[in-house]
Every structure is written in structure tokens, then in C-alpha cells.
Amino acid sequence: MSIIEMKDLTKYYGRARGIIDVNLNVEQGEIFGFIGPNGAGKSTAIRTLLGLIYPTSGSATLFGKSCLEHPEVRKDLGYLPSEVFYYENMRVIDLLKYSASFYKKNCSKRINELAERMDLDLKRKIDDLSFGNKKKVGIVQGLLHEPKLIILDEPTSGLDPLMQQRFFELIGEENKKGATVLLSSHILGEVKKMCSRVAFIKDGKIIKLEKISTLQENSYKRFSVEAKSAIPQEAFNISGVSDLEVKNNTAHFIFKGDINAILKTISEIELHNISIVEPDLEEIFLHYYAKED
Amino acid sequence: MNMYLFELKSMRKSTIIWTCALITLALFYISIYPSVAKDADDFKKLLSGYPASVRAMLGINLDYITSFLGFYAMIFSFVTLFGAIQAMNLGVSILSKETRERTADFLLVKPVSRLAIITAKLMAAFTMILATNIFFYAGSSILANTTQTADFDQKLFFMINLTLLFIQLIFLCFGMFVSLFFKRLKSILPISLGVVFGLYLVGALIVTGKNDDVLRFISPFKYFDITYIIKNASYEAPYLIAGAVIIVVAAVASYMIYVKKDIHV
Numbered sequence: 130m131s132i133i134e135m136k137d138l139t140k141y142y143g144r145a146r147g148i149i150d151v152n153l154n155v156e157q158g159e160i161f162g163f164i165g166p167n168g169a170g171k172s173t174a175i176r177t178l179l180g181l182i183y184p185t186s187g188s189a190t191l192f193g194k195s196c197l198e199h200p201e202v203r204k205d206l207g208y209l210p211s212e213v214f215y216y217e218n219m220r221v222i223d224l225l226k227y228s229a230s231f232y233k234k235n236c237s238k239r240i241n242e243l244a245e246r247m248d249l250d251l252k253r254k255i256d257d258l259s260f261g262n263k264k265k266v267g268i269v270q271g272l273l274h275e276p277k278l279i280i281l282d283e284p285t286s287g288l289d290p291l292m293q294q295r296f297f298e299l300i301g302e303e304n305k306k307g308a309t310v311l312l313s314s315h316i317l318g319e320v321k322k323m324c325s326r327v328a329f330i331k332d333g334k335i336i337k338l339e340k341i342s343t344l345q346e347n348s349y350k351r352f353s354v355e356a357k358s359a360i361p362q363e364a365f366n367i368s369g370v371s372d373l374e375v376k377n378n379t380a381h382f383i384f385k386g387d388i389n390a391i392l393k394t395i396s397e398i399e400l401h402n403i404s405i406v407e408p409d410l411e412e413i414f415l416h417y418y419a420k421e422d
Numbered sequence: 423m424n425m426y427l428f429e430l431k432s433m434r435k436s437t438i439i440w441t442c443a444l445i446t447l448a449l450f451y452i453s454i455y456p457s458v459a460k461d462a463d464d465f466k467k468l469l470s471g472y473p474a475s476v477r478a479m480l481g482i483n484l485d486y487i488t489s490f491l492g493f494y495a496m497i498f499s500f501v502t503l504f505g506a507i508q509a510m511n512l513g514v515s516i517l518s519k520e521t522r523e524r525t526a527d528f529l530l531v532k533p534v535s536r537l538a539i540i541t542a543k544l545m546a547a548f549t550m551i552l553a554t555n556i557f558f559y560a561g562s563s564i565l566a567n568t569t570q571t572a573d574f575d576q577k578l579f580f581m582i583n584l585t586l587l588f589i590q591l592i593f594l595c596f597g598m599f600v601s602l603f604f605k606r607l608k609s610i611l612p613i614s615l616g617v618v619f620g621l622y623l624v625g626a627l628i629v630t631g632k633n634d635d636v637l638r639f640i641s642p643f644k645y646f647d648i649t650y651i652i653k654n655a656s657y658e659a660p661y662l663i664a665g666a667v668i669i670v671v672a673a674v675a676s677y678m679i680y681v682k683k684d685i686h687v
Binding site for chain 2: 179180200227
């Protein structure tokens with residue numbers, strides 16, 4: 130049995146598109162990535178899965194059951210929404226205790242442990258917390274009952290790099306203990322680091338479902354080169370280069386393939402400046418997946 | 423149970439403030455009654471100078487106004503107005519709060535059904551309304567008994583006070599029902615004040631007109647004619663039933679809509 134299963138899941142908001150025919154299975158113990166630009170339908174898919182919104186057609190199940198008909202299956206679910214809001218005028222600890230009261234087990238030890246790990250002051254009022262600290266409350270809140278399934282919607286926004294790292298360590302540990310994870314993000318690097326499989330979603334449809342190992346072979350980099358003298362048009366005429374744009378002293382392109390080969394080519398040019406970055410998702414979609422489909 | 427207690431706690435402050443306001447209002451009016459009673463004839467003369475429609479609007483009945491209960495009836499039309507606002511606020515906010523404060527993503531992914539959520543919230547609101555009524559009755563009763571030299575009918579006094587509970591329950595359920603038609607309510611006051619004052623004015627206009635028995639069904643404020651209660655020591659059955667129907671229909675419809683509703687933040 131799959132932990133998460135979406136079958137022809139479709140959601141329209143009136144006439145506006147939410148998601149269309151999404152099919153997806155997440156298996157026990159897996160860390161599954163869900164990636165796509167903003168507005169692609171990631172949150173819609175997750176919210177339908179959680180029973181917050183009703184699908185127009187198709188079905189979504191957790192542990193083989195629909196949340197809408199069997200709300201109790203959510204006892205093994207930990208959810209971290211992309212934006213964290215909590216009741217006004219509450220201290221962190223009160224909120225966490227209220228959250229724990231929905232699960233029939235004693236979570237106080239776990240709360241303290243997680244708060245310490247995430248460096249969160251339990252006595253503060255939630256209203257006074259910064260965005261990043263509110264996010265930490267969300268993380269502790271989502272994990273305090275040791276859920277078997279963890280669903281994360283854009284989990285790292287607002288967290289500083291150190292906390293991001295600790296957070297992913299934490300998720301990694303939960304996963305080793307047997308928890309299944311669904312990680313939704315628009316940051317490819319984040320997903321690559323954590324996940325075993327990833328689904329790309331765009332305009333409400335899943336356009337690609339791939340193993341991360343395959344993705345890693347197809348590692349795309351965006352190069353921006355600034356030379357001391359004019360760059361000849363044919364300088365980057367090697368395989369793996371695409372989206373090439375050469376203008377006087379500068380050149381921009383996306384490269385896929387053996388990184389050494391391209392570096393050799395570049396080294397023949399007298400450089401003024403260079404940047405090599407992960408292309409953003411939009412670019413990958415536009416130049417690769419969209420074409421391949 | 424955890425949700426019920428949590429909701430109670432979150433409503434506690436505003437309920438205390440509303441209850442105190444209602445009692446203060448009663449205190450203010452009841453304290454001037456002894457002087458009204460003393461100059462009863464002058465007071466009657468003064469009021470009879472008002473147009474009949476204005477008197478009807480304010481719930482003033484000249485035959486009874488100088489008796490304590492008659493005077494209390496006038497006060498009570500303000501008390502019910504404020505009580506209705508309190509109840510409507512509560513009703514509109516209990517479910518819409520979760521989307522307005524964006525806490526729906528917290529509560530609605532807990533392993534509880536929406537049925538359980540709405541029940542806990544409604545029960546908590548009901549408890550608060552009941553508490554308001556108990557404290558208001560106790561407060562007004564103490565005030566009335568300490569300031570009154572002449573006896574008044576305690577049973578009628580209780581029956582008049584009980585109409586506050588009926589009216590509040592109507593507005594509580596109606597408010598909850600209305601709130602479900604909005605995707606996200608940014609603020610509850612415009613809608614609750616609008617509806618309550620609207621119905622109050624409609625009610626006032628109805629009684630200044632022909633006081634049509636059918637038209638009275640439009641405004642819950644006119645379901646309980648205090649003069650009728652004083653005269654007959656009973657409620658008017660058709661309106662009592664109408665009130666009960668509104669409560670039940672609004673509550674059941676709210677359940678049905680909420681369970682099927684898409685929750686957005």
C-alpha cells in the first residue's frame with residue numbers, strides 16, 4: 130500500500146485551474162520531492178490530500194484512506210504549512226500543548242527536545258516572534274507527535290541557513306526512523322539533497338516524475354562569463370550548451386554534461402568575471418522538460 | 423473536549439466585557455426608575471407628548487411604563503439590541519476566525535472531523551451565551567430587588583429576561599450561517615452590526631406601521647412583545663416557534679455547508 134496516493138486528482142476553483150489529473154504514489158519510507166514554480170498547483174495538491182479542499186474529481190488518500198471520510202488517519206500526519214499562523218495571544222508552549230492534545234500520547238519530552246534542537250524559546254508569545262521563529266514553532270508543532278508521514282510545504286522559507294541545515298538533519302533522522310516525507314519546494318537544490326524521487330508540476334499538471342539519481346546525471350548549470358576582450362560567437366559551440374547568448378565581452382548559457390569539458394573551454398578565454406549557478410526551475414522547465422515533452 | 427475548552431478560553435474575555443456592559447446598561451436605567459415612579463404622572467404626560475410611532479419604536483407602552491416591569495420593558499429593548507450584537511459577533515466569528523487568522527491549516531489537519539470542530543465551537547459559544555444570560559439575570563435581579571420598594575412579579579421578570587437568551591441564540595446561529603457564505607471574512611463587525619441594526623430598524627418600522635402580525639416574522643426583535651408577556655404571562659407561540667425554526671435550520675445548514683466547504687487561507 131502506498132502511503133500517499135493521488136489518482137486522477139483534479140481541482141478547479143470555479144473555472145480557474147488548480148490541478149489536472151495528478152497521479153502520484155509515495156511509498157513507505159521514501160522522501161518524495163514535489164517541485165514546481167509558484168502557482169503551479171503544489172499547495173492545491175497537498176491541501177486536497179489533507180482534506181482541506183474537496184477534489185473536483187479523482188481521489189487522494191493517506192494510508193489508503195481519504196481524509197475527508199476518515200479524518201482520524203491524520204493522527205499519523207505531521208504537516209508544516211508554507212506560511213505559519215497561530216492563534217493570537219498564546220505562548221509557544223501553550224500552542225504546542227494544544228496541538229499535542231489532539232494526539233493521544235504524552236509529547237512534552239519530545240517538545241522540549243525539538244525546541245532545544247531548533248533553538249526555540251517556549252515561553253515567548255507567538256505574536257512577538259519573527260517569521261523565522263514562527264516557522265520553528267511550525268516545525269516543532271508538526272513533529273511533536275512523531276508522525277509516520279511528514280508533509281512539508283516550502284519548509285525552509287524564512288529559516289536561516291544554519292536552521293535549514295538542522296531542520297533537514299531532523300527530517301533525515303525522522304526518515305531513518307521510518308517516517309515517509311513529502312517535501313514541496315520551488316528550490317531544486319533542496320529537493321535534490323533530500324529526496325529519492327521527485328515530481329515536477331507545472332500549470333497544474335505533473336510533467337515529469339523522476340528519480341533523483343537521473344536528475345543528478347543531468348546536472349544543469351547556468352554560466353555567465355565576462356571576458357576581457359570580445360568573445361567569438363563560436364567559442365561555446367560544444368555539445369551540452371544551450372540557451373546561448375553572446376554579446377561583445379559577455380556570454381550566458383546553460384550547460385548540461387561533463388563539467389570539466391566546459392571548464393577547459395572557458396579556461397582558454399581571458400576572464401574578467403564568471404558565475405556558475407543552478408538554473409532556476411523555470412529555466413529548466415522552459416529549456417528542457419518543455420522541449421522533451 | 424480539548425477544542426471546547428480552548429474555544430471557551432478564547433471567548434472568555436469578550437464575554438466578560440459584554441456581560442459587564444449589559445449589566446451596566448441595566449444598572450443605569452434601573453437606577454433612574456425610582457424617580458420616574460415618583461413623578462409617574464409627569465413622566466406619562468411627557469411621553470404622551472411623543473408621537474405614537476416613536477413610542478412604539480422605543481417599546482414604550484403608556485399603560486405600563488410607570489410600573490417597574492413596563493419600564494423594564496423599555497430598557498430591555500436596548501439590552502436585546504446589544505445582546506444580539508454580542509451573539510451575532512460570536513456566531514459570525516467562530517468558524518470564520520480560522521480562515522481570517524489563517525489558523526485553519528493548524529486545526530483542520532488535526533485528526534478530528536469538521537463535525538467535531540463545529541460542534542465544539544458551537545457548544546463553547548452556547549456556553550458563553552448562557553453564562554452571559556445567567557450573569558445578566560443575576561445582576562439585573564439584584565439591582566431590581568434592591569432599588570424597588572414596591573413588589574413586582576418575579577416570574578414575569580424572569581420571562582422577560584429569558585427572551586434575551588432566545589434572541590441571542592437566534593443571532594448566534596444565524597451569524598454562523600451567514601459567515602459561511604464568505605470565502606474569507608476580513609472583519610466581522612460590519613456584517614454583524616449591519617445585520618443586527620438592519621433587523622432592529624426593520625422591527626421598529628414594523629411596529630410603527632400597522633403592527634402587522636405577519637410582518638413581525640421578519641425581525642427577531644419583534645418575536646417577543648414584552649407588553650404581551652406582561653399581560654398574558656406567556657410567549658406568543660407562533661413567534662417562539664419561528665425563532666426555534668431559525669435556530670435549528672441555521673445550525674443544521676451551517677453543519678452541512680461547513681463539512682463540504684473548501685478551506686482556504
